[in-house]
Amino acid sequence: MDLDRQTVTAWVGAYESAWRASDASAVERLFTEDATYLRSPYDEEPLHGHDAIRGFWTVDEDASFTVTAGPVAVEADAAVVRLEVRYTAPREQEYRDLWLLRFAADGRVSHFEEWAYWPGKPYSAAD
Template sequence: MDRDAVMTWVDRYERAWRASDAGAVERLFTEDATYLRSPYDDEPLHGHDAIRGFWTADEGATFTVSAEPVAVEGDSAVVRLEVRYTGSEEQEYRDLWLLRFAADGRVAHFEEWAYWPGKPYTAAAE
C-alpha cells in the first residue's frame, strides 16, 4: 500500500458511509474482517454481516469528513480524520483509523480511536 491507495480506500469508505451503502462492505472489507469501534472494544465486529449492521445504524446522518494519512508501511496505515455531524444534533470528533490491508486492497482489520471535544482525556477525576 502507498498513501494514494490508502486515501482512495478512505474516499470509497466515506462515499459508502455517506450513502448508507451497506453493499459496499464487501468491496471495502475482507470476508473475515475485524472491525473495532474502539481500541477497548470487548466485542469487535467480525465479518460482513456484523459490519453491515453497524453501518446501517447511522443511516440518514449528514456530516463532513476531512482525512489525511499519518503513516503507511507495508500493509498497514494510520489515518487521521475529523468528522462533523450537522443537522439537529451537531457533533464533532477527531479520529485515528488503524488499517491493515489484505493483498486485494480490502481492509482485514479496522480499529478506530475517536475523541470528542469536552470529554476527559486523563484518568484524573474531573
C-alpha cells in the same frame, strides 16, 4: 500489494461515500470476509466478518456531515489515518479520529480499529 498514501486515501474516500449512502453492500468491497472491526481500542465485542460490519453500518438519513481525512503513516500493509468529522444535522457534533488499518493483498481492509475523541470528553484516566 504496494500500499501507499494514494491507495489509503482512495480507500478512505470509498468508505466515506459508502457510509454517507448507507451502502451496506460496499462492506464486501472494502473489507475482507473475515475482517475485524473495532469501534474503539478497548472494544470488548469487535465486529467480525461482513454480516456484523453490515449490521453496524447504518447512518441516519437526515445526517449531514463533513469529513477531512488523510494518512499519517503508511508502512508495509498498515496505515494510520487522521480524520475530523463534523455533523451539522440532526444535531451539531464533531470529533477527531484515528483509524488503524491493516490491508490485505487484494486492497481490502482485514483489520479496522477506531480511536475517536470528542470535545469536552475526558482523554485520560485521571479525575
